[in-house]
Amino acid sequence: MNPILAVGSVAFDSIKNPFGEVNRVVGGSATYFSVAASFFTDVRLVAVVGEDFGEQAAQIFGGRPIDLSGLQKAPGETFRWKGEYGFDLNTRETIYTKLNVFEQFQPAIPAEYRTSPYVFLGNIHPRLQLDVLDQVRQPRLVAADTMNYWIQRTPAELHEVLSRIDVLIINDAEARELSGKANLVKAAREIRSLGPRTVVIKRGEHGVLMTRPGEGDFFAAPAMPLEQVFDPTGAGDTFAGGFVGSLAAEGETNDAAMSRAIIYGSTLASFAVEDFGLDRLLRLSQDEIKDRFRHFKRLTYFDEG
Numbered sequence: 152m153n154p155i156l157a158v159g160s161v162a163f164d165s166i167k168n169p170f171g172e173v174n175r176v177v178g179g180s181a182t183y184f185s186v187a188a189s190f191f192t193d194v195r196l197v198a199v200v201g202e203d204f205g206e207q208a209a210q211i212f213g214g215r216p217i218d219l220s221g222l223q224k225a226p227g228e229t230f231r232w233k234g235e236y237g238f239d240l241n242t243r244e245t246i247y248t249k250l251n252v253f254e255q256f257q258p259a260i261p262a263e264y265r266t267s268p269y270v271f272l273g274n275i276h277p278r279l280q281l282d283v284l285d286q287v288r289q290p291r292l293v294a295a296d297t298m299n300y301w302i303q304r305t306p307a308e309l310h311e312v313l314s315r316i317d318v319l320i321i322n323d324a325e326a327r328e329l330s331g332k333a334n335l336v337k338a339a340r341e342i343r344s345l346g347p348r349t350v351v352i353k354r355g356e357h358g359v360l361m362t363r364p365g366e367g368d369f370f371a372a373p374a375m376p377l378e379q380v381f382d383p384t385g386a387g388d389t390f391a392g393g394f395v396g397s398l399a400a401e402g403e404t405n406d407a408a409m410s411r412a413i414i415y416g417s418t419l420a421s422f423a424v425e426d427f428g429l430d431r432l433l434r435l436s437q438d439e440i441k442d443r444f445r446h447f448k449r450l451t452y453f454d455e456g
């Protein structure tokens with residue numbers, strides 16, 4: 152097994168959308184990532200929570216191959232985020248972001264985690280992502296995510312992160328903002344010139360676009376057509392969990408493995424949106440993942456004639 156070291160936010164989220172509203176449910180980039188990736192391999196979670204975070208850790212992470220020795224508890228309150236979605240769930244407004252215990256957080260990577268072959272830098276302050284990179288030893292693959300919040304506030308540190316990672320996983324609006332290019336093909340190439348060999352652009356209900364050097368250059372996958380889309384919160388981090396999880400389980404980064412990882416990421420994300428917050432992922436089974444992965448193949452197969 153190739154374990155994944157995952158750093159990011161563990162949060163209390165409040166979410167409002169046309170179907171309802173939930174308050175103070177567990178979320179965060181590292182949470183969604185870890186639960187999704189744990190269907191594929193062992194995960195070593197590094198994050199911080201406040202004193203207000205109690206039983207939740209056991210409920211969410213318990214019974215899964217997620218090692219919590221890097222989950223620190225600090226004086227103060229857990230990171231809080233509130234998002235509100237528009238009628239078609241494609242637009243989301245951040246109502247507030249309260250960093251709380253993340254203001255003082257210094258990720259301390261336990262000694263036995265430092266040689267983790269796969270590293271995922273979830274969406275948090277790029278300085279913290281750099282702190283993690285300074286502590287790990289020659290990982291085989293480093294993937295990272297970020298969001299508009301950091302693109303706008305900490306561009307210099309974010310550029311340093313980009314120069315030190317292998318894969319950037321980012322959504323379409325963020326790719327445009329980061330590159331200054333409206334066209335996604337140009338945006339992806341521009342971002343690659345900043346460091347990451349592989350750029351994965353998440354396009355919500357329109358699927359995913361991946362670009363990497365070589366003959367194949369681009370690989371695209373649709374999103375699973377679903378009748379019930381309840382809450383897209385965390386879909387991006389869940390995608391990343393399925394993507395990096397699949398790569399770590401296979402131990403390969405050739406074109407075929409990368410493409411399969413995109414489909415596993417899309418498969419996991421398609422479940423995440425079926426219920427509020429983490430709920431669907433928490434009752435997901437390996438058989439359901441296998442079935443939907445095969446369904447993806449049928450969805451995109453065509454005969455050349």
Ligand code: AMP
Pocket residue numbers: 160162163164178179180231232248274275276298300301383384385386387388389
């Ligand atoms: P996604 O829907 O994939 O963009 O991820 C949403 C998750 O990211 C939520 O669970 C939030 O708690 C978390 N999140 C939102 N903003 C930030 C931020 N600035 N830093 C870290 N995590 C965040």
